Amino acid sequence: MTTEHSFILTLSCADRPGIVHAVSGFLFERGANILDSAQFGDRYTGEFFMRVHFQQIGGDPGEQKLRADFGTLAETFGMRWQLHDANVKPRVLIMVSKIGHCLNDLLFRHRTGQLPIEIAAIVSNHKDFYQLAASYNVPFHHFPLAAGAPESAKAAQEAKIIEIVDAEAIDLVVLARYMQILSPALCKRLEGRAINIHHSFLPSFKGAKPYYQAFDRGVKLIGATAHYVTGDLDEGPIIEQEVERVDHGMDPEQLTAIGRDVECVTLARAVKWHVEHRIVLNGHKTVVFR
Structure with missing residues (x-):
């Protein structure tokens, strides 16, 4: 994998403090640079939604390692999530x-x-x-x-x-x-x-x-x-x-x-x-x- 491999992470879970901090911190610790990020909290359902497009610029752990590591974080927040390789055309x-x-x-x-x-x-x-x-x-x-x-x-x-x-x-x-x-x-x-x-x-x-x-x-x-x-x-x-x-x-x-x-x-x-x-x-x- 190149040092400029990019991914798109989407997730949803019950809204609570610290979600954005946890996700951005997770990416920072793995040498990722966030290219764009958007989030929405639905006050009627209490659900939180987020999309993050990020680029690996240093110490790229690889997609499988990212998935395994993020799975642990996701479990903590009860997230439903998907990680996509941004360079792959569906x-x-x-x-x-x-x-x-x-x-x-x-x-x-x-x-x-x-x-x-x-x-x-x-x-x-x-x-x-x-x-x-x-x-x-x-x-x-x-x-x-x-x-x-x-x-x-x-x-x-x-x-x-x-x-x-x-x-x-x-x-x-x-x-x-x-x-x-x-x-x-x-x-x-x-x-x-x-x-x-x-x-x-x-x-x-x-x-x-x-x-x-x-x-x-x-x-x-x-x-x-x-x-x-x-x-x-x-x-x-x-x-x-x-x-x-x-x-x-x-x-x-x-x-x-x-x-x-x-x-x-x-x-x-x-x-x-x-x-x-x-x-x-x-x-x-x-x-x-x-």
């Missing part, structure tokens, strides 16, 4: 159906260095974007699932997805307008490492063509929500939300275009914050150290 699997704006946006942001990730594969239940995937040199896997397919077919299709997740050592799954509901078993397996995007500010407009439904109702505000996937459909912890004002002069196609732009931005932020280890779960909510 491996991402993107899942998509027949609407590709979010997929295209993520691929472009990755290509231009805006997202510190490795896109290991794309999975789709349709063939529409295999050429787009090829243009970015990303493996494309077509796992079809017919409308109204029996549960056995869905289980077989999800088994193939799990094979990709395991074989490619996937750290994060991104549902970039993947229009299939994941089974409770798959949601549980991907807990805390699967992000979905949907049109959250159109809660009354479910099903097909939500922006057309919104047009018929004359909405003045549209938006999107990125959230972690759970077994409760669209009820997972919210990571990011964005909105855009619209008016009576816009037709359904314009609303759809605006909505898709908002979805792209919202999802990209959520992915970026996740892979930069800026998100800590707070029950059914999230703390995001932007």
Whole structure:
């Protein structure tokens, strides 16, 4: 390991005096330089959250030694914690159906260095974007699932997805307008490492063509929500939300275009914050150290 190896530590625990002092002292004793640090105390739950990005500049003990030593400190405070190598780009699997704006946006942001990730594969239940995937040199896997397919077919299709997740050592799954509901078993397996995007500010407009439904109702505000996937459909912890004002002069196609732009931005932020280890779960909510 180099003398400039950097890590990101995230933690949460019951709030009490001395946590910041203990963590910073621990790092100082091991020759670490704190590059940035953020913390939050939730006065409603009594929980404390912290993210520390630090660099080893002298006497680097190595990641395994750091983990072992910090585990002792963490036990003292009852911490839930994670230590990440800041130089390792998380491996991402993107899942998509027949609407590709979010997929295209993520691929472009990755290509231009805006997202510190490795896109290991794309999975789709349709063939529409295999050429787009090829243009970015990303493996494309077509796992079809017919409308109204029996549960056995869905289980077989999800088994193939799990094979990709395991074989490619996937750290994060991104549902970039993947229009299939994941089974409770798959949601549980991907807990805390699967992000979905949907049109959250159109809660009354479910099903097909939500922006057309919104047009018929004359909405003045549209938006999107990125959230972690759970077994409760669209009820997972919210990571990011964005909105855009619209008016009576816009037709359904314009609303759809605006909505898709908002979805792209919202999802990209959520992915970026996740892979930069800026998100800590707070029950059914999230703390995001932007």
